[in-house]
Amino acid sequence: MSKSDPNAPKRLALIASKGTLDWAYPPFILASAAAAMGWEVAIFFTFYGLTLLKPELTAAVSPLGNPAMPMKMPFGPEGFQNINWPMPNLLMANVPGFESVATGLMKQTFKNKGVASIEELREACVDMDVRMIGCQMTMDVFGFKREDFIKECEIGGAATFLEYAADADVQLFI
Amino acid sequence: MTDVIKEDQVLDCSGMLCPMPVVKTSKAMKELQSGQILKMVATDPGAPPDMEAWSRQTGNELLRSMTEGGKFIFYLRKK
Numbered sequence: 001m002s003k004s005d006p007n008a009p010k011r012l013a014l015i016a017s018k019g020t021l022d023w024a025y026p027p028f029i030l031a032s033a034a035a036a037m038g039w040e041v042a043i044f045f046t047f048y049g050l051t052l053l054k055p056e057l058t059a060a061v062s063p064l065g066n067p068a069m070p071m072k073m074p075f076g077p078e079g080f081q082n083i084n085w086p087m088p089n090l091l092m093a094n095v096p097g098f099e100s101v102a103t104g105l106m107k108q109t110f111k112n113k114g115v116a117s118i119e120e121l122r123e124a125c126v127d128m129d130v131r132m133i134g135c136q137m138t139m140d141v142f143g144f145k146r147e148d149f150i151k152e153c154e155i156g157g158a159a160t161f162l163e164y165a166a167d168a169d170v171q172l173f174i
Numbered sequence: 175m176t177d178v179i180k181e182d183q184v185l186d187c188s189g190m191l192c193p194m195p196v197v198k199t200s201k202a203m204k205e206l207q208s209g210q211i212l213k214m215v216a217t218d219p220g221a222p223p224d225m226e227a228w229s230r231q232t233g234n235e236l237l238r239s240m241t242e243g244g245k246f247i248f249y250l251r252k253k
Contacts, residue, residue: 114190
């Protein structure tokens, strides 16, 4: 499907390669914004990004090895909420359940600030006909089946994505 | 003295952050007929530059962009 028509809409090609909560946002934000501007959009979900196509999104965030991540509290007075809690890796690695705490804090902070959830953003993408391509090779490697993913996605490989991306105005690897 | 713009539809995106004002605006515009006007209200400080970009990209004219009581108000005419 080459973009031979000069009046065809602009086209965005994204690769979503990461499956953590923080990295789940950029592809869905950019895809929904582009689709809202009338662009054609496709996202290729590969490696850890493939899990973003599961019906139940379980994306979590790990501050481990994420040294620039601010740790903020989503409750209390404004001054308290603005404190950036220093969390040394050594401590985080040894506290059971720390990831689920960090994930909960990030979700609540985002919600309080008015950021849509990953579920809402993905639903907006589906509504606006964003093409979502799950990586066949990743499925084989991690042992996923077609029915493990939402019905709105398609399954393809590198060639499927590259053919689309070749005619895209913007291509981003996330 | 600026003319009063009469909108056909109002969309309140107060409290929403990027990209939802743009996404909701796009959805609301689909319900309108060509020439009709949407008034969109937002509180996201990123909305003014984003709505200008959205208008340029979609060809729906941004008739007016203003600030009122800490809110950003946009009048958009469907192409």
